[in-house]
Amino acid sequence: xxxxxxxxGYRYRRFFQNCYEKELVxxxxxxxTDNEVIQMTGSTMIFVWLGLTVxxxxxxxxxxxxxxxxxxxxxxxxxxxxxxxxxxxPVQIAAFVIVSLVTLIATRPLTRKLIDKKKQPTNADRNIGxxxxxxxxxxxxxxxxxxxxxxxxxxxxSADGTxxxxxxxxxxxxxxxxxxxxxxxxxxGNHHA
Numbered sequence: 090x091x092x093x094x095x096x097x098g099y100r101y102r103r104f105f106q107n108c109y110e111k112e113l114v115x116x117x118x119x120x121x122t123d124n125e126v127i128q129m130t131g132s133t134m135i136f137v138w139l140g141l142t143v144x145x146x147x148x149x150x151x152x153x154x155x156x157x158x159x160x161x162x163x164x165x166x167x168x169x170x171x172x173x174x175x176x177x178x179p180v181q182i183a184a185f186v187i188v189s190l191v192t193l194i195a196t197r198p199l200t201r202k203l204i205d206k207k208k209q210p211t212n213a214d215r216n217i218g219x220x221x222x223x224x225x226x227x228x229x230x231x232x233x234x235x236x237x238x239x240x241x242x243x244x245x246x247s248a249d250g251t252x253x254x255x256x257x258x259x260x261x262x263x264x265x266x267x268x269x270x271x272x273x274x275x276x277x278g279n280h281h282a
Contacts, residue, residue: 134181138168155200163189216261221245221271227253236261236269245269 145161167185175181216238227234227247236245236259247253248262248270259271 132171134171134176134178135168138164138171138181138185142168159189159193159196160185162192163187214264215239216243216269217263219261220274221259221261221269223253223255223257223259226255227259227271236271238269243267243269245271248272 142161142164145157145164148157149155149161163185166188167181170181170184219238221236221238221243223234223245224237224242225233225235227236227245229246229250229252234245234247234253236243238261244267245259246265246268249272251273253259253271253273258274258276260274261269261271263270
């Protein structure tokens with residue numbers, strides 16, 4: 090039986106596997122051989138993790154929504170493990186997943202506050218709740234209708250889908266895009282703008 094033979098590459102692994110099957114080499118030598126192969130692939134994992142880090146940072150730069158920065162941090166930690174010769178791929182993957190999840194969970198509420206833009210009220214919001222006069226019949230099915238509120242002409246739609254005639258009084262419920270969503274007022278009398 091051959092013992093203590095050093096093997097430093099993939100092509101030798103096959104040789105030792107054949108020798109083991111013919112009982113020429115001990116299990117310890119095969120394990121040592123596999124360990125050398127793993128160390129060899131461990132050095133390439135540095136570049137794999139570096140590539141993933143760059144990919145996640147590019148995706149982050151494109152999205153600007155803090156969607157993949159956590160994965161970039163996880164990939165950096167896994168790459169550092171590979172640099173410091175922690176050549177176990179399962180350990181590197183576990184570190185990547187754990188660091189990514191922990192940083193995601195820990196920083197997501199903070200980043201949400203920074204990213205979520207609060208609705209900024211505009212002057213148009215002042216029209217909500219105001220009374221307006223219909224200047225062009227409001228017909229939702231045809232996409233027609235205009236009202237005049239506080240001296241300004243607006244496109245309008247009926248909130249409940251009913252048609253509203255010119256001259257009727259309506260109340261502004263909300264704004265959707267550039268349209269006022271309105272409903273007839275109780276007195277709904279005809280007025281002229």
